[in-house]
Structure formats: structure tokens, C-alpha cells
Amino acid sequence: MRRLIWLSVVAAIAIAYPLLLSSPFQQRLGALVLLYAIAASAWNIVGGYAGQVSVGHVVFFGCGAYAAMGSYAKFGLSPLFGVPGGIVIAVGLAAIIGVPTLRLSGHYFSMATIAVAETMRLIVTNTDWLGAAVGLSGPTVPRNIFDLSFLSSLPYYYLFLVILAVTLFITWWMTNSRMGFYLRAIKDSERAARSLGAPASRTKLYAYMLSAAFTSVAGALYAMMFGFVDPESGLGILISVKILIMAALGGAGLLFGPLVGAAILVPLEEISNSWLGGRGAGLTFVLYGAIIVLIARFQPGGLLSLFTRRRKPTSDTGASHAP
């Protein structure tokens, strides 16, 4: 009951935010928070719940972004038509990466994800058909509503809110399904879970594929909002970093952790960029690095785990990984 009240309060704030704080900057900020929250929540499925730290998640983000822009730039279709294609490519790629590496210890998986992301970035940068270093652009002038190209950030805000809600609902549903129980068992002790008959590799793979699908959607939405994608914004390692740190700061393996992380870090980055200008980009990532190190050292469960642990020692949202 208490949870339901909290949930409605959060939902009410989220719906009312762009109407109460209605300057273009604030609306854009809100939309960006939700966008990164979608990507970080998607990462959370495999990084938080399955405990497999993907450091190259941007590769799925790029699949979505390039599919969406490609369907316009190459075929003259609405970017929306690219979304299913992006999901298919992302899920297929996740299977190719996951099948061999998820059997090994988690370090190998993390390293493989970095290598795949960098390989993809280098390949795309050298492929003329995908715009090489310049990238692909979306429609400059929207032809109709299906181009999802708006001047105001308000439509994006509500679109992202709906998709974030879907992502979170499916994550919640997953954690309460058989798969969720398997994942929790695997994360506590993979050997014990295996010996009790939990199909460890397959469950982790499903989590990875599900995560890839949502990350691809986030990438497509990102490209639609900004109207273009290039190798840095669509496949750069720093996007992976942002996704990962938001989930970890808020609380990896907690449903609302990524949203909390995004709500803290996106405004922080926007502010530091507008204060410090171009030079600020470097400083922002110094700060990100410091935050990640501090979380890892002192609070690996993320900020939200501070509350869950105090409220319920045996919380069902996975306080098990707290130190």
C-alpha cells in the first residue's frame, strides 16, 4: 500500500513537471533525464539484476540510433520504421556476444563488450554507406507527425515518459517472474543456482537480450530527438559510461535506481557544460570517474540501497548485493 502511494506521487510529479517548470530549457532537461533513465533502466536488467557488467552497451544504443536515422536517410521512411529493425539487430548482436562470453567469469563478458563496442565504432566510422565520421541525419522539416520531429521538447517528454513506464513495468514483471527468481539465485551464487537446476547461462542471455532491445529503443529515441547520429554520439564509449554510472549511482538492481541516477547526473552535466563551456566536458568526466570510484568503494549498492536496507532488511528488490 505504501509502495502504491509512493508510486502515484512519483508518477504525478513526472506528469506535472513540464507543465509546472515550462521553460524550454527545463522541458528539454526533463526529456533528457527520462531518455537516459530509459537507457540506464535497460542496462539495469543485465547489469543490475543479472550482475553482468556490460561496459559496451552503447553498441545497442547505436543499433537503434542508426536504424532510425538510416530508415529516413537511406529509404526516405519515417525514423519510426527503423525501430523494429534496430531492435532485431541489437538482440541478434546481444546473442552473438552473450552466448560465448556469458559462460565465462564476468570479467570476460565486460571486456568483450568493450571490444565489440569499439570494433563497431571503428567499422561504422570507416563505412561510407553509414555516413562514416559525419553520421546520418533525420528529417530537417517534419513531413508529418510520424517523423517524430518536434521543435518543442514537450512531446518528447511525454513519449519518453510512456516508454520509461513500459520499460520499468516489464522489468518489474520480469523480477517477479520465474526468470527474476533465477536471476536473483544466480547473482547470489551461480554455482549453487546451477546445482539446483537453474539454467544460468540461458537466463543471463535472456536478460542481456531484453536489455539490448530496450537500449536500442533508447538509441532510436535519442537520434529522433537530436535529428542525427554520428559515431561519437551513437557509438562512443562515453555513452556507455553515462548509462552505466547512472544506474550504478542510483542503485543497480533496484527498479527506480536508474531514474534516480539520471535525475541527479543529467542536470549536473548540463549545468557543468553551460558553466564551463567546451572545457567542461573533460571536467564532467573527471567528476563521473570520481563518482564511480566512490560508489564502488563505499556504496556498491547505489544511493537507493541506503533506504531499502534501512526499511526492510530482506527487501525483495535485491539488497543482497549490499556490502
Place this chain on the structure above:
Amino acid sequence: MSFVLVQVIVGGLLLGAVYALFSSGLTLVWGMMNIVNFAHGDFVMLGMYVAYVVYTLMGGGPILGAPLATLVLATVGVVVYFALIRDIMKGPMLAQILGTFGLALLLRYSVFWWFGANFLSMPQNIVGGTYGFAGLRIEASRLLAGVVALLVTLGLHLLLTRTSLGSKMLAVAEDQTAAQLMGIRPDAMQAIAWAIAAGATGLAGALIANFFYIVPTVGETLGIVAFVTVSLGGFGSVPGALVAGLLIGVIESLSGYLIGAVYKDIIVYVMFLLFLWFRPQGLMGKT
């Protein structure tokens, strides 16, 4: 075989020896503590910048820069061990990966912020000119880097296998509690391992700084090279890292010469993935 091809292979071997040197640091820490240092490539980057600063401030070449970079990075290694690694080692996997990955970002962008994103380089003939040798032309800076790296890597292998310090470190790697009962302090041994591992990256960085481009993000590429080398050589094995490092150096420069410079990284990364898929225990590792 044409002379050009021999030239390319020799160049690859010389660079590969440096790869072997810094990768043996990664493999040492990985084998001993089962922790993967995602900041390893950025340690090499720091070594390069130390050498660069030594040159710009004091005008010193590698004779001053290399020992200083080794010393500075060894200190960094010990500090990192006591401030971060010792605690995250006992934590969950997420904390281990986040901790060293965050460290990588911190180092990379601190340097970026201080020095800017521009490519820096050392003067061309800081070590000496180019030697002709049986028809081959070899730059002195590359020759120095390759030979020193090879000797130090071999020395590291001897240190780990032939001295009492090496035996103590091996004991800690095998079983911490048992080692402690024998009067060996795991904490001290692991700190020494971090000093050696980071010192090796400092030396390697100072050696390649003489002919490599110096840029804050170079650590990312070098870090992946170290992963490839270690996974190819089998983790924990210095001789494995040596063979794998030389092999990767040759493959990289051959593919750069035969296919094109932009594809040499792609070839190495793809090779890494293929190895993870088909032979994760490495070339010389045990199954």
C-alpha cells in the same frame, strides 16, 4: 620475402615487446588477485605524460624519463592498491569493475583537462637517428623500446619464478590464509604486485612516448591491447604475455601494412573476440 615485409615484421616485434611489458603487469595482478584492472591502459598513458613532462620541463630524454615514469607509476600503483583495490577486492563484481573503470575515467579526463585533447609528441631524434642494418632501417627510439621492454619482461619472469619474493607472491596467489600462516603478509605482497604492475606500465609508457602519439585517450586502445595479450597468453602467465605481445605486435603491423592503417585496431579486437569465443583459456593457459 621482400625487405619491406621483414621491416614491417621487425617493427611489429619491437612494438610487441612493449605490449608484452605492460601486459605482464595486467596478467600479474589478474593472476594473483583475480581482479581486472580496467585502468591499465591509462596507467601506460600516464607513463607517457610523465616522460613528456620530464622532457618539456627538464629537457631530459628517456634516460631520465623512463626511471622517473617507472617510479611515479609504481607509487600510483601502491596508492591505488591501498586506497581502492584492497577494499573492492572483497566486494561484489560490480564494485570491482566499476572501481577500476571509474579510475580509468578519472585519470584519462584529468589528463585531458590539464593537457587538452591535442596530440603531443616528442622530438623525432630524442634517442638517436635511424640505423641501417643489413638493409633494414630501424629508428633508435623503437630499438631502445623493444630491447629494454624485452629484457625487463624477461627479468620480471625471473623475479616471479626464481626469487623468494616471487615465491611469496605465488603463495599469496594460491592461498592467502595458508600464506599468512607461513608468515607472509598478503597485504604487503599484493601492494608489491601493484607496484610492479604499475611500474611496468610506467616504463612501457616512457619507452613508447618517444615515437607514439601522446593523447589522453590512448589508454583506451592500449588497455584493449593489454586485454587481448593477456587473454591470448593465458592469465597469470608472464611468458604467455611475452609470446602473445610479440605476436600481436606483428599481426598489428602486418595488417596495418597489408590492409590499411585504420583496420589494424579492428583486426586486433576481432582476434580478441574470436579468442574469447573459441579459446578463453588462452594459447598457453590450462583448460
